[in-house]
Amino acid sequence: MAPQIEPHQHTVKRAVSCCGVGLHTGRTVNLTINPAPANTGIQFVRSDIAGRPIIPARVERVVDTTLATTIGDGRNKISTTEHLMAALRASGIDNAVIDLDSHETPIMDGSAGPFIRLLKTAGLHRQHALRKVLRITRPISFVDGDKSIRIEPYDGFKVSGRIQFDDALINEQRYSVEVTPERFTKEIAFARTFGFVEQVEQLWQNGLALGGTLDNVIAIHWNRRSILNEDGLRFDDEFIRHKVLDVIGDMALLGSPLLGHVIADRSGHSLHLGLMKAIIDNPQCWEYVTFQKKGESLLRHVVQSAQTTGHRFAPFFAPVGESLAAPQACAM
Numbered sequence: 001m002a003p004q005i006e007p008h009q010h011t012v013k014r015a016v017s018c019c020g021v022g023l024h025t026g027r028t029v030n031l032t033i034n035p036a037p038a039n040t041g042i043q044f045v046r047s048d049i050a051g052r053p054i055i056p057a058r059v060e061r062v063v064d065t066t067l068a069t070t071i072g073d074g075r076n077k078i079s080t081t082e083h084l085m086a087a088l089r090a091s092g093i094d095n096a097v098i099d100l101d102s103h104e105t106p107i108m109d110g111s112a113g114p115f116i117r118l119l120k121t122a123g124l125h126r127q128h129a130l131r132k133v134l135r136i137t138r139p140i141s142f143v144d145g146d147k148s149i150r151i152e153p154y155d156g157f158k159v160s161g162r163i164q165f166d167d168a169l170i171n172e173q174r175y176s177v178e179v180t181p182e183r184f185t186k187e188i189a190f191a192r193t194f195g196f197v198e199q200v201e202q203l204w205q206n207g208l209a210l211g212g213t214l215d216n217v218i219a220i221h222w223n224r225r226s227i228l229n230e231d232g233l234r235f236d237d238e239f240i241r242h243k244v245l246d247v248i249g250d251m252a253l254l255g256s257p258l259l260g261h262v263i264a265d266r267s268g269h270s271l272h273l274g275l276m277k278a279i280i281d282n283p284q285c286w287e288y289v290t291f292q293k294k295g296e297s298l299l300r301h302v303v304q305s306a307q308t309t310g311h312r313f314a315p316f317f318a319p320v321g322e323s324l325a326a327p328q329a330c331a332m
Contacts, residue, residue, distance in 0.1 A: 005131075005133070005257075005259075005291050005298055006092060006131070007130055007131060007290065007291040007292055007293060007298070008126050008127055008128065008129065008130060008131065009038050009039070009094040009095060009126075009127040009129045009130070009131050010092050010093055010094055010095070010124050010125060010126055010127060011035045011036050011037075011038075011040075011093065011094065011095040011096055011124075011125050011127060012033055012034070012035050012093060012096055012119065012122035012123065012124070012125065013035070013122055013123030013124060013125040014035070014122055014123060015032055015033065015034045015035065015122070016032070016033050016118050016119070016121050016122040017030065017031065017032040017033075018030075018031055018106065018108070018114065018115075018118050019031065019106065020106025020107060020108045020114075021106060021107060021211035021216075022080075022102055022103075022104040022105075022106060022107065022211050023068070023080055023104065023107040023209060023211045023212055023216070024067075024079070024080075024104060024208045024209055024210060024211065025102065025103075025104065025210060025211060026210030026211035027102060027211070029100055029101065029102040029104065029105065029106040030100065030101050030102075031084075031098065031099070031100040031105060031106055032098070032099040032100075033096050033097075033098050033118065033119070033122060034096060034097040034098070034099065035095075035096070035097075035125060036095040036096050036097045037095065037127075038094075038095060038127040038128065038129035039095070039129055040095040040096075040097070041056060041057065041058070041094070041095060041255055042056070042057035042085065042088060042093070042094075042095070042096050042098065042252075043055070043056050043057065043096070043097050043098065044056075044057060044071070044078045044081075044098045044100065045097055045098065045099045045100070046076050046078070046100070046101075046103070047099045047100065047101050048100075048101040048102060049076060053073060053075070053076045054073075055071055055072060055073050055076060055077070055078055056071075057071060057081060057085060057252070057253055057255075058071070058253055058255050059253040059254055059255070059273070059276045059277075059280070061073065061253075062253065062273055063077060064077075064079070065268070065269035065270040065272075065273050066269075067203075067208070067269075068080040068081075068082065068104075068269065069081050069082050069249070069250055069253070069269050069272075069273075071253070076103070077103050078100070078103060078104065078105065079103060079104040079105070080104050080105050080107065081105060081249065081253075082245075082246050082249030082250050082269070083105070083107075083108070083111065083112045083115060083245065083249060084098070084105050084112070084115050084249070085248075085249040085250070085252040085253065086112045086184075086188075086189075086245050086246070086248040086249030086252065087112040087115035087116050087118075087119060087189065087249075088115075088119070088252065089179075089248060089249070089251075089252035089257070090112075090116070090179060090180075090181055090184035090185070090188075090189070090248060091116065091119045091120075091124070091181055092124065092181060093119065093124070094127075094131060094257075095127070107193075107211055107212075107216045108216065109192060109215065109216050110192035110193040110215075110216035110217050110218070111189060111190045111191055111192045111193070111242070111245070112188070112189045112190075112245055112249070113189045113190035115189075116184075116185055116189045130290040130291070130292070131256070131257060131290065131291070132256050132288045132289075132290060132303060132304075133256055133257045133258070133259055133288065133289050133290065133291070134254060134256040134257070134258050134259070134260075134279075134286055134287075134288060135153075135258075135259040135260070135286060135287050135288070135289045136151050136152065136153050136154070136258070136259060136260035136261075136279075136285065136286050137153055137285055137286055137287060138153065138284070138285040138286075139151070139152045139153070139285070140275070140278050140279055140282055140285050140286075141275075141278070142271060142274035142275040142277075142278045144270070144271055144274065146266070147265060147266045147267055147268075147271055148264075148265045148266075148267070148271070149247075149262065149263065149264045149265065149267040149271045149272065149274070149275045150262075150263050150275070151258075151260045151261065151262045151263070151275060151279065152260060152261045152263065153259075153260060153261075154259065154260050154261035155259065156178055156179075156259065157178070157179045157257065157258050157259060157260065157261075158176065158177065158178050158179065158260075158261040158262070159176070159177055159179060159244050159247050159248060159261075159262045159264070160174070160175070160176035160177075160244075160261065160262070160263045160264070161174065161175055161176075161240050161243045161244045161247060161263075161264045161265075161267070162174045162240070162264070162265045162266065163239060163240050163243055163266055164266060165224075167220075167224030167225070168224055168225045169220060169221075169224055169225055169226065169227070170220075170239050173237045173239055173240035174240060175237060175240040175241055175243075175244055177244060179248060184248070187241065188241055188244055188245050188248070189245070190234055191234065191235060191238045191239075191241035191242040191244075191245055192216070192217065192218050192234065192238065192242060193216075193217055193218070193242055194217065194218035194219075194220060194238070194239055194242065195209075195212075195217055195218070195219065195220065196219075196220045196222075196224075197219050197220060197221060197222055197228065198222065200212055200217070200219060214228060214229050214230075218233070218238065218239075243264070243267070244264075246268075246269065246272070247262055247264050247267070247272060250269060250272035250273070250276070251272065251275075251276065253276065254276055254279065256288070259289075260286075262275075283305075286305075287302050287304065287305035288302070288303050288304040288305065289301060289302050289303060290303050
């Protein structure tokens with residue numbers, strides 16, 4: 001039986017707010033996380049636009065994966081969702097309405113740590129409705145050239161990552177973590193985003209990353225042996241830990257907690273999207289389950305699967321306007 005599964009949905013106990021700068025615009029962004037009824041999911045509201053358009057945080061809403069994950073409704077968008085989404089998922093928040101007055105979430109310190117602190121201030125409110133958990137029953141993979149990502153059956157939620165760069169600072173790094181609120185906060189949440197100095201300078205020239213500073217990005221020196229941040233690294237392997245953070249945040253766009261082991265090899269946002277599409281395209285490889293407590297035990301109930309419905313039952317997945325390699329069917 002899956003460990004540490006909380007059967008019931010949760011929202012925040014009270015509204016909490018923060019402000020910061022947008023990574024690309026450099027403008028101040030105000031963000032408020034509000035409680036929401038059961039089965040709402042995570043929804044973003046653009047409070048700076050007339051009519052306050054709502055953009056659900058769902059994989060079918062992904063419109064771009066360049067540099068960060070961006071969701072939209074065709075006219076409006078929200079970019080850099082992954083850090084906040086990772087904090088929400090790891091904190092056990094199923095339902096929330098997030099007001100913000102910009103098209104990007106604040107970058108804060110480049111990690112999910114400030115959002116974890118904010119959510120602890122908000123508190124958790126247990127709701128009567130049961131969680132619908134997406135349980136992987138057969139391996140599913142997505143490959144793009146020499147990069148790959150897959151998810152395998154697992155009695156919990158685990159993420160393993162590997163990165164490799166041709167430099168003395170990063171070289172090859174690996175990290176694997178069982179994603180629980182405690183381990184996420186201790187090992188993953190405070191790992192910051194990173195970039196090479198010359199790449200940041202090029203982004204500035206193109207009018208991007210205008211909010212990027214040494215306060216919110218690890219800047220890797222031209223010599224590839226050191227970083228420009230005077231306070232140094234928070235972890236010796238902070239780079240791969242942040243990549244694991246991104247996986248958690250992007251996979252949260254599936255809209256349900258996951259039971260599975262994600263294994264990412266030099267992946268990024270586009271590969272995360274490719275895996276989510278492959279999951280949706282292969283409903284015979286997973287099922288929706290709920291859990292109920294009976295004494296000290298958890299009883300698992302299958303509520304929806306390809307076997308019970310006999311046809312595709314996943315959410316409709318809209319085209320995202322970018323070319324990706326064809327998803328691979330799940331293994332037998």
